[in-house]
Amino acid sequence: MPDGWSASGRVKRRYVYGATEKECARKFRDLKRELWADDNARAVNPRKTVKQWIDDWLDDLKLHARPRTFTSDSGLARKWVVPTLGARKLIDLTARDMRKLEAATRAGGLGQTSTHYVAALLRRILIAAKAEGYKVPDSILVARMPAPGESDRTSIPVDDAMQLLSAAMMPESWPPPPELDRLPYGSVKKLPPTALAERKRIRRARMAWRRAADTDPSRWVAALLQGLRSGEARGLTWDRVDFDSKTLTIDRQLQEFPVGSTPPGISVVHLESSYHLTPVKTRAGDRVVPLVPWMVHALKKWRDIQQPSPYGLVWPRLSGSPMSQPDELSAWKALQAVVGVEHPSGRPFVLHEARHTTVSLLLAADVPPPVVIAIVGHSTFSSSQPYSHTDMAAAREALAKVSDRLGLELES
Template sequence: MTARTRREHGSGGVYQRASDGRWIATIEAGTTISGTRRRITVSAKTEAECKAKLKKKRQEIDRDGAPAAGVHGSTTVKTWAAEWLKMHERAVRPKTFATDRSSVGRWIIPTIGRRRLAELTPADVRQVTTAVSDAGRSSTTARYAQGVLTRMLRAAIVEGHAVPQRVLMTKAPAKAASTRGAIPIEQAKAILAVAADQPGGSRWVAALLQGMRQAECIGLTWDCVDFDRGLIDVSWQLQQLPYKDRARGIFRVPDGYEARQLRLSWHLVRPKTSSGYRVLPMLPWFATSLQTWKAVAPESQYGLVWARPNGDPLDPPEDSEAWNATQEAAGVAKANGERYTLHEARHTTATLLMEANVPDVVVTSILGHSSIVTSKGYQHAADKQTRDAMEQVAGLLGLGA
């Protein structure tokens, strides 16, 4: 037999469960999606403790509103992660989602997946970053994993889950120092000297002189090149999108994501941020190089400037392999014998712009960064300093009109 206390209508009921003697409290919380009455339940060993929990829950509902259906104190990190990833997939770019999902599956769930959201502590957060470090990964990877966890927990709070605020205040690991640097000017000039004899050598000029990202270069189409005005419209990037349903040709894309399918999973997509949309001036040498290339370039049914011999899109590994071959032909390498990455060509552009004393606002517009803080992360000190603007960048690289 159960004991039940008297209560005001709508304020919640408290009773003792016959099966195990625990005290149960319920409170009305609107209706479910199906239209039935919804009740939120708390339990405790004693009547006094149960009433205290009920009072606290009523205060939370008065302050924040009733939590979403399915929200309860026993929800674990693993359970919430599955729900969050479904929402997250519709909100971020496919590459970002793939990276975040990897962090969840590789570091977060195996480490603290069984922990309840309401019982998390800063020590649990540190346990995740420690797992990353113990696996030999950099502090940057650990920092990223913690960032994913934090975003996931903030979303849980929005949905009504109880997550201790102090968990969100856990200090993140320091970002590891980048090993990427700018290519020395003499080596950059050696690369361009080899590129000058290659039919598609303008590809490497776009990287070193224009500061264009790899995805921007291999996604550039001729209709975005304006020879009359000497401008390049950098508003698309080439990326592979993941399939959601391969048989039906449906891809995983977030809401509002703009993409143009070329072939199979290859798409032209918009830049990550609005600052990535930019129009770059073509210096005379580059314009001449592109015009020469257009006369002999393989015809691409997609209008791509740099494509495979059959006109299909280049994939990044193939493009990087050609870049390494050009470095080898130029006798260029780092002190440790490694080749420069294509992204280091972009670092080189940033450094040359700095040496030419180009104003910060111009640097950000050329590189497509949201702020000069990002741009300065790409700049590296070099020996030779120049004082003029963008044309002198071409002069540094030995590119005449």
């Protein structure tokens, strides 16, 4: 019986044998059922549900997406799309299902931007299903999606940035962290819920205060002056700091994802637990950034006094292990609380807004846009196309201007 084609282009055949004609007939029927089952398995199932397709789609996504992208998309799909629409057949979906998903995410407390992303994720999933041959109604593919929220992110005012750096350099002058009353053993469990929640809040504030006090000022200068992303700074190692040429090589970032979930073709260095060093966010992010004199001095001083990291990290935890993004963000917020700096809306500035500040300060100093985007890694002008001597000199001069604007002067 025919069973596909060989590598040479000839028809492959399968044979059955038996002691009697009746046995051969039975085996032949079994073979036909086996081959039919294989063909049917390869065919598109018209009864495929959203959950069944998402399981297949995630298996494919894992093979080519960045680990953090896969972790995020798989988490959102399983938390919001599957519970809301998982039992629906692909062929039965309508625009109403898009509205149902939007209502579920809003009821679950997601913001406008996150609600938009989940809807866009569903559309990507369904477009992939259609590409595989599944029948997906056009009504849901062209359905109105929730609009993305307007971002209120902005640059940090120069005066506020100077206050933050000044405070970071003198933690001994900070007011003490909030007090946490010592209670007899076992009495904490007897506290009412509001008092227990307040006690937990104070404990977190004290930990963040200590984390901020232990963070070297050069870390915040790297964000405000050099424009380093959080992952780039947390993943920076001393072998990427060249004191002779006074440059930083930014080609890796620290990310958290399960061990063994790296897709083929991505170079990853596993440090410990779920911490990995991965290539930077984009090819443009792979760059070489000049160091101003203040930063050279600060990094040398920090290298001499910091607790050694087994991974050679520049800004690790006190134990030398990798710093998590939430812990770093809590330290950044604690520093703002000490100084009394906040976003115009009343919230703390997020750390990524320091990159906005870098760009704003460089542009305010009349630095040409090509130099700006080369410093912060927003264009193809990267280390894959190395700076010429003139380009590096221009970038160094640009950062020197910003350094002066932030009041970073070497002690005489």
